[in-house]
Amino acid sequence: MAVDHVGGPPEGAGPTTPAHPGPDASPTPGLVQLLSPEGERVEHPDWSLDLTDDEYRDLYRDLVLVRRFDAEATALQRQGELGLWASLLGQEAAQVGSGRALGTRDYAFPTYREHGVAWCRGVDPLNLLGMFRGVNNGGWDPGTNNFHLYTIVIGAQALHAVGYAMGQQRSGREGAVIAYFGDGASSQGDVSEAFTFAAVFNAPVVFFCQNNQWAISEPTERQMRVPLYQRAAGFGFPGVRVDGNDVLACLAVTRGALERARRGEGPMLVEAFTYRMGAHTTSDDPTRYRLAAELEAWKLKDPIERLKAYLHKNGLADDGFFADLQAESDELAKRIRDGVRTMPDPDPTLMFDHAYAEPHPLVDEERAEFSAYHASFADHGAHHGQEGGQ
């Protein structure tokens, strides 16, 4: 496989350090793209992808359902049913492409925005929403789906992922590990430390950075002077920039990076160049720091529209397919709305149960003290929408 200016090949011929004039002069240097914004299939010399018609349709289905899930969650937050929501609008292709590249033995370490990856790992959307409603502390068993709990501390999961990958390596297990993080997280020391450890221990880990170009209100110009994917070269492993709105390119490149890690060739950085179309979270107002024209330009690169155009152009989906998907999407939305609204309030003492794996006398004491305190309130036992009369 040829080494190109993208920053390194998937088969470990060693990293390259391409010269760069300084700040990111072009928005898309070395971008791997397999599907143009107009929905034309393009080939890339290093990254081939051969999908069946069903697989194209399945990817489209994932993108549509994940966007619908996200839209419902945003609406539920606005209706006061969720405390907060971190929307992935615009990042569906990066998440579905990379998520569908994962094998059953691979293990993912997400941030707080990886709802599309969670979907691909089979995590029930209602479990995710329980966390944002405040009725659980994560809601899923990471061991069931090989999908770690969300990490709010920026960049911390990169270290967790490398540690886990080193454990996999030492115990001779087959799976690779993927760590998700954002462009803002790449400024954290934790991510640099994770890169160093992964490189020197040749850990089977893929670093998947969704560069959505904003770290809340901080633009990428204030985060980096060279394109993000080139940073990998300084640590001694390859980096690739992929069109993050192209689900095919994200799938092909992540698949290659994971295979490379499983073969024992060490880490790789995938920078998915994308855009956060909505607010950072429902607590944020991007109109205070972002130009409307920027959003309009990115809407034209919508990840769902381009795959839809491809399906249409190639006669891969008929009206029946789109109607069925619409019905499925409506059904999912209803399940989410009904499920969130009827989530029972948790037992407030539940948090003590997970402090240690085994019973602990001090925790028992704290639980008893907290229970007594809780029982001292007049409305003790009242539940939202029931005795409280709301």
Ligand SMILES: Cc1ncc(C[n+]2csc(CCOP(=O)(O)OP(=O)(O)O)c2C)c(N)n1
């Ligand atoms: C260690 C730490 N510092 C600061 C924050 C506050 N914070 C939450 S999100 C965020 C920006 C993250 O940007 P990025 O990594 O690009 O991810 P994005 O949210 O854009 O997907 C910050 C600074 C935090 N959660 N953790």
